[in-house]
Amino acid sequence: MAEKRVMVGFWPEVAVLEAGDQAEWVCTTGNLKIEFDAARCPFASNVLQAPAGVRLLSGPARPGTNAGSYRYKVSINDVVVGQGEILLRKN
Secondary structure (H helix, E strand, O other), X not given: OOEXXXXXXXXXXXXXXXXXXXXXXXXXXXXXXXXXXXOOOOOOOOEEXXXXXXXXXXXXXXXXXXXXXXXXXXEEOOEEEEEEEEEEOOO
């Protein structure tokens, strides 16, 4: 299983994950929250959170999740600061 780092505040906003990969987010300036649509989330939880400086991992996609585009909101200290997208590929 590989990790694909997503740098909050840096581009690109899109991370491509292969089957078994997981996304990684890091924010050193505040509490980080990643929020996917609850009805359309590839991971076990649609809300992922971590305190400043702590590595936030998505975990692998849930079994049976379809390949496709999954958008999310990024919040720092409960303020929405941007959005991103996970492109999930299946082998």
